[in-house]
Amino acid sequence: MAGKAQRSKPQRTPKVHRAVVTHTVDDFEAAFWPDESPVDNAVVMTMGALHEGHAALIRAARKQVGREGRVAVTVFVNPLQFGPSEDLERYPRTLDDDVKLAEENGADVVFAPSVDEVYPNGEPQVRLAAGPMGDRFEGATRPGHFDGVLTVVAKLLHITDPDFAFFGEKDAQQLAVIQRMVADLDFDVEVVGVPTVREEDGLALSSRNRYLSEEERSHALALSRALFAGRDVAAQGPKAVREAASAVLDGAEGVTLDYLALIDPHAFTEAADDFQGEAVLAVAAKVGSTRLIDNVRIIVR
Structure with missing residues (x-):
């Protein structure tokens, strides 16, 4: 350098x-x-x-x-x-x-x-x-x-x-x-x-959180809940991870989803259905007018 x-x-x-x-x-x-x-x-x-x-x-x-x-x-x-x-x-x-x-x-x-x-x-x-x-x-x-x-x-x-x-x-x-x-x-x-630092309720800390109203902040918790739901079934494979996370986000109030993705962290590409190993489960969404991102690192079996 x-x-x-x-x-x-x-x-x-x-x-x-x-x-x-x-x-x-x-x-x-x-x-x-x-x-x-x-x-x-x-x-x-x-x-x-x-x-x-x-x-x-x-x-x-x-x-x-x-x-x-x-x-x-x-x-x-x-x-x-x-x-x-x-x-x-x-x-x-x-x-x-x-x-x-x-x-x-x-x-x-x-x-x-x-x-x-x-x-x-x-x-x-x-x-x-x-x-x-x-x-x-x-x-x-x-x-x-x-x-x-x-x-x-x-x-x-x-x-x-x-x-x-x-x-x-x-x-x-x-x-x-x-x-x-x-x-x-x-x-x-x-x-x-x-590693990501979170509030006690799971919300990932971000400089943009200050833009959220009290109601929007409550809606934003759907992002971390979805990630944790996917993490909890990581031993069941990629399909289970995606389905569990999507189930939380489907119809989540006040949340406009951009993407939910299970990612191979090395090439940063979408993980295949037969993927095994360390992965990143990532989400991006708008809550009100504020765009938020979050992710968890998981081991997919």
Whole structure:
């Protein structure tokens, strides 16, 4: 990965008590790479509006690198991954709260750049393409979304130059395409997936949950109930999994289904009827005007 051969890693210095907030690449590098001797370091990439799910990622990163390592959290609402009819302007910006959550959970540096800082030459004319993995499921509903994701992730990996990058398993397809990009393009980083964090009633944590009314939030529980129903019959095979999950969603009040899919996690394709092994049972739906995604990882017999 760019930067590894030209730059040594920092001296072992005590973990800072407050996160340093940076907005430019130069300031980030000065804060994150203050010295020369090697320590492990990690990055958690976010679009802000942080919640307990992000906190779990930051804690996992801190545990991975230890007390002497360094953890960066990026906060950047990436315009490249929003479609023309999507909620770029509506997406919540809560930087002060984000910084507080990040430092409470072990971050050393928060990198919150402007669009002009990340894309100084304007909208990039050369971008990474997610290929066939990015055309299915979320990619079919949101054309070009994963191209935008990979382009900004690649840029932020070059800027932060981490040993480890942590992403949530809730965005299963995003995690899969990032892992494939890192493998295919020889990025020198280990991508680590962290299990989905849920409310006590099963609702997966998401920055978009704040858009739900109390009634819509109740309707949204059908998504996790469907996934758990499929998981409970995983030993009976793919057909049973699909049928059990579909039975919960059929006629679910207030839910407009986009897709329900049993997915082979390696190629991120629909699992065949005779599939066995680890799989991702994924759902996407609109609840009111808010689009939600969720998934569970299961072992199909």
